Amino acid sequence: MAVQIYHPFSNFNFSNTKCFLTGQPLSSTEEKIQVFPAWLMSLYNLQDQPFKLLDESIATYKDLKIPCSAVINETYLEPLETEIAEAFAKGYEGVKALDEHRLFLWVAKLMYGIIFNELQAGIKMQHTQGEEFNISQSIIHKFSHLHLMLQSINLPIQFEDFKPYSLFLFKVDNNEKEFGYRDEINTQTFALRIKDFGLVMCLQDNGANGSYHRELFDKIKDETLHPIQFEEFSGRVFYSNYLFNRLPEYEVMPLGEDIFIEAMPLRGFNSKPLFDEWMNKTYGQVLENFWKNWGFLLLEIIKNPNQPMSFLFNPDGSPITAASIELPR
Incomplete structure (x- = not known):
């Protein structure tokens, strides 16, 4: 029997009666798993911490759950x-040392879990107001492809000579008690800064942001960063992924026991650059948000509109060492 891919966006079924990953009927609506895993929540006492959803409602980290078959959880997700x-x-x-694809699957599962909760909240709110749930086709396009790629955890899905993501990993001199987490579900950008590392991942760009920031990343990837330096780099990536103006397309080809996914060229027939024009004022607003811990304001950040404040590089382009930064971690 041919392998069956589950397409939850074809009929928009986000109830608690079906497994989020396979669409299999569940024995109970209580058959769920945590979006943020118990081991991570316990490390940083996140269980009762507030988590703000897009509709402005506040949940807690432990409130965020997704319906999942016990067999799927035990066989694929728990390992x-x-x-x-x-x-x-x-x-x-x-x-x-982790296999990058395994890390991608973990981030994708967490991100999709948040998306699932956001969709449930959105559908519930629209129905309460007597309206049909409405979401843009481009967002559905992105979310459905993320779900497709997440199914490579339980289905024999092969990626044909491409990675669907960009990944940036750094050693960071963090405050050991801090849980630094950030996501942007519309662009599918993720950042996590804990222990002695920080990682940023763009989940649906086919490596475009990796190429966009390669020169900068190569200059600092082997350095231990101050947290403000990591947040600056994260801000650059979150902003560039916002500027990324393509919707990646894929060819899905069943072949024997396997399913092959091939990425279509991002440029296609479009001569427009892959990224819209970088605007320092908008980037400064992003940085102001990412630097909240240190209290820098937009006016300070873009005092020189042509060269926003940086803790990564001096005005002459020379790198700034983490040890020379006199700010709290």
């Missing part, structure tokens, strides 16, 4: 969580 937890426990070196 992944164990693998990631063990790697994270070793810090930067453990994460660096």
Whole structure:
């Protein structure tokens, strides 16, 4: 029997009666797993911390759950969580040694779990107001492809000579008690800064942001960063992924027992650059948000509109060392 891909966006079924990953009927609506894994929540006492959803409602980290078959969880998701937890426990070196695709699957599962909760909240709110749930086709396009790629955890899906993501990993001199987490679900950008590392991932760009920032990344990837330096780099990536103006397309080809996914060229027939024009004022607003811990304001950040404030490089382009930064971690 041919392998069946599950397409939840074809009929928009986000109830608690079906497994989020396979669409299999569940024995109970209580058959769920946590979006943020228990091991991570316990490390940083996140269980009762507030988590703000897009509709402005406040949940807690432990409130965020997704319906999942016990068999799927035990067979595929729990082993992944164990693998990631063990790697994270070793810090930067453990994460660096991880298989990148396994890390992608873990981030994708977490991101899709948040998306699932956002969709449920949005559908509920629209129905309460007597309206049909409405969401843009481009967002559905992105979300459905993320879900397709997430199914490579339980289906024999092969990626044909491409990675669907860009990944940036750094050693960071963090405050050991801090849980630094950030996401942007519309662009599918993710950042996590804990222990002695920080990682940023763009989940649906086919490596475009990796190429866009390659020169900068190569200059600092082997350095231990101050947290404000990591947040600056994160801000650059979150902003560039906002500027990324393509919707990646894929060819899905069943072949024997396997399913092959091939990425269509991002440029296609479009001569327009892959990224819209970088605007320093908008980037400064992003930085102001990412630098909240240190209280820098937009006017300070873009005092020189042509060269926003940086803790990564001096005005002459020379790198700034983490040890020379006199700010709290």
